[in-house]
Amino acid sequence: MPLRTSWSQDNCPIARAADIFGDPWSLLVLREVFMGNKRFEGIKKALAVADNILSERLRRLIDAGVLVARPYSAGARPRNEYHLTAAGTDALPVLHAMVGWAQRHTESPSGKILRIICANCGSEADSGTGCRSCGTELTVETTVWEHPRTPGRLIELNGPG
Numbered sequence: 001m002p003l004r005t006s007w008s009q010d011n012c013p014i015a016r017a018a019d020i021f022g023d024p025w026s027l028l029v030l031r032e033v034f035m036g037n038k039r040f041e042g043i044k045k046a047l048a049v050a051d052n053i054l055s056e057r058l059r060r061l062i063d064a065g066v067l068v069a070r071p072y073s074a075g076a077r078p079r080n081e082y083h084l085t086a087a088g089t090d091a092l093p094v095l096h097a098m099v100g101w102a103q104r105h106t107e108s109p110s111g112k113i114l115r116i117i118c119a120n121c122g123s124e125a126d127s128g129t130g131c132r133s134c135g136t137e138l139t140v141e142t143t144v145w146e147h148p149r150t151p152g153r154l155i156e157l158n159g160p161g
């Protein structure tokens with residue numbers, strides 16, 4: 001018996017997306033990979049998540065075609081780095097929509113916000129998809145974040161590769 005209902009075969013695209021992104025750990029793993037945190041230990045540290053939970057979410061995101069594991073050598077044993085696929089990279093506007101919604105309708109305990117900044121012109125984007133100042137489409141190549149975790153630091157986003 002499955003642990004949870006699967007919506008992966010649902011006719012509704014919201015249900016199919018929720019099957020992949022509708023889990024907090026999975027979304028936060030994606031956030032970390034977008035921010036360039038690509039290794040198990042680094043993601044584990046950032047999220048303070050148990051090994052088994054992180055392994056399971058990484059497996060789910062790989063099975064969904066959102067992440068791909070690539071081995072790298074660290075000392076004696078090979079380990080994996082996790083990279084976004086093209087489909088994973090295409091989820092950036094999903095995260096941006098969540099940023100916008102949360103900053104309009106929920107409180108940041110510290111008052112700090114996540115700034116989405118157009119790398120082309122330096123303007124703060126007020127939409128998750130395009131820069132209203134210069135018209136640039138906001139992709140991993142053209143967007144930097146200032147994250148509440150590291151105020152004042154601009155974070156280049158990680159794409160496939």
Ligand SMILES: [Zn+2]
Nearest residue numbers: 118121131134
């Ligand atoms: Zn711009």
